Amino acid sequence: MxxxxxxxxxxxxxxxxxxxxxxxxxxxxxxxxxxxxxxxxxxxxxxxxxxxxxxxxxxxxxxxxxxxxxxxxxxxxxxxxxxxxxxxxxxxxxxxxxxxxxxxxxxxxxxxxxxxxxxxxxxxxxxxxxxxxxxxxPGGATAQPTPARAVRAPWVRNERSAVAGLKTTSYAENVVALARATAQGADEALLANTVGGLCEGTGSNVFVEVGDEMLTPALSSGCLAGITRALVLEWAADADLPVREAAPGELPWSVLEDVVARGSGLALTGSVRTAVPVVALDGVALEVSPLTQQVVDLYAARAADDVDP
The missing domain is CATH 3.30.470.10 (Aminotransferase class 4, branched-chain amino acid transferase, N-terminal domain)
Known part of the structure; x- marks a missing residue:
């Protein structure tokens, strides 16, 4: 010692x-x-x-x-x-x-x-x-962003937890959920919260197309206030893209059934992942919709302009 x-x-x-x-x-x-x-x-x-x-x-x-x-x-x-x-x-x-x-x-x-x-x-x-x-x-934003493959996890986030929305080193829940996703051939697991709302991934925020808009769960869902999430919302607003934070309760967990049914309209964001489309959910192939591609392209272009936005 x-x-x-x-x-x-x-x-x-x-x-x-x-x-x-x-x-x-x-x-x-x-x-x-x-x-x-x-x-x-x-x-x-x-x-x-x-x-x-x-x-x-x-x-x-x-x-x-x-x-x-x-x-x-x-x-x-x-x-x-x-x-x-x-x-x-x-x-x-x-x-x-x-x-x-x-x-x-x-x-x-x-x-x-x-x-x-x-x-x-x-x-x-x-x-x-x-x-x-x-x-x-090694790894990260200098690498080519890779489309994601996700699964729905059977566990939930506690939006009323004392550490909800905080980025703490108590990451065991994420380790377990991500290991389950990896075992199923995916690279991310999506979680609901205790009241049946869509919340987030183990290390990402989620954006879902609903109608003609792309929505991300409100912070009251218990999700992390992601840096990339915030930048997507800000930059999309600047570009007049229909992307916004959902109202509380506007994104139920069942919205993912709609994604599977239509086969498109899902994206993930994270500081290392950047902004990427989801091309499979629970093993079902998803197309990259035009709006999702616009959001992905916008993030890549704006991030290249300023290293500390």
């Missing part, structure tokens, strides 16, 4: 951690870039023991984190939702610059902030410094 001189945290350094240069990952933690093969992990970090942390994942375009300002704003909102102090934005930006300078070909960036060291239970240690980890790696 070693003791970090900056904040006195006890950490465990392990070999073979996945920070090897060959894996394409560059890791910043506890105020420094890690050496290849080095891992810094506290076994009693509250982010590890109980998932007491928040995170953001950004696409990387030409060596820059896409929409970083929006992501840092949402990181702060999620931290406040958990009752954590605001993350040190200057420190995070410094870490982002450091990892992207070391990984010029990266396509994905992840920022994780936890409550820091804590007890083995749910209580926190008052005054404990936060843990901040920033990782750059």
């Amino acid at each position: 070693s003791r970090n001189a900056q904040n006195g945290r006890r950490v465990v350094a392990e070999k073979g951690s996945g920070t090897q240069q060959g894996d394409g990952l560059v890791v910043w933690a506890d105020g420094r870039l890690l050496a290849p093969g080095e891992r810094v992990l506290s076994p009693v970090d509250h982010g590890v023991t109980v998932g007491d942390g928040v995170f953001e994942t950004c696409g990387v375009v030409d060596g820059h984190a896409f929409a970083l300002t929006r992501h840092l704003h949402r990181l702060r909102v999620s931290a406040r939702g958990l009752g954590l102090e605001d993350p040190d934005e200057d420190l995070v930006r410094t870490a982002v610059s450091a990892v992207l300078e070391r990984a010029p070909g990266a396509g994905r960036l992840r920022i994780t902030v936890t409550a820091g060291l804590g007890p083995l239970g749910s209580g926190r240690t008052p005054g404990e410094p936060q843990t901040v980890v920033v990782v750059a790696g």
Whole structure:
């Protein structure tokens, strides 16, 4: 074990951690870039023991984190939702610059902030410094966006949860649902909420064509306030495309039956996924409708104009 001189945290350094240069990952933690093969992990970090942390994942375009300002704003909102102090934005930006300078070909960036060291239970240690980890790696917005294949999950989001709409490190529900989707040959699982409304995917927001419009569930459904979701809504409004947030209750779970019946009209958005059409739902092939294609093309064009919109 070693003791970090900056904040006195006890950490465990392990070999073979996945920070090897060959894996394409560059890791910043506890105020420094890690050496290849080095891992810094506290076994009693509250982010590890109980998932007491928040995170953001950004696409990387030409060596820059896409929409970083929006992501840092949402990181702060999620931290406040958990009752954590605001993350040190200057420190995070410094870490982002450091990892992207070391990984010029990266396509994905992840920022994780936890409550820091804590007890083995749910209580926190008052005054404990936060843990901040920033990782750059391959994949993401520099790659060609890939149409999605989705399935409907049998589980639901709790729109009344204490962490509804927050991007926390408590991601086990998503892991289980996505594993089920992968086993069925898909790459995303869609979830309802507890009142029978369409909510979101495990790592994406969903847009559905209804009539002559494309709608996305309201935030009151329990879905995450996605960065790409917000940009699609803003840019579609600028372009006079009929895309909007649905009114509460306007997108029931059964709307997906309509999608299957007509065989088109579904899209997903996410920071790494970008905006893509869904070409299969529960194994049923879907066509890419003209409106969906317009939305996908609009996002690609506008995202290319500004790395931090």
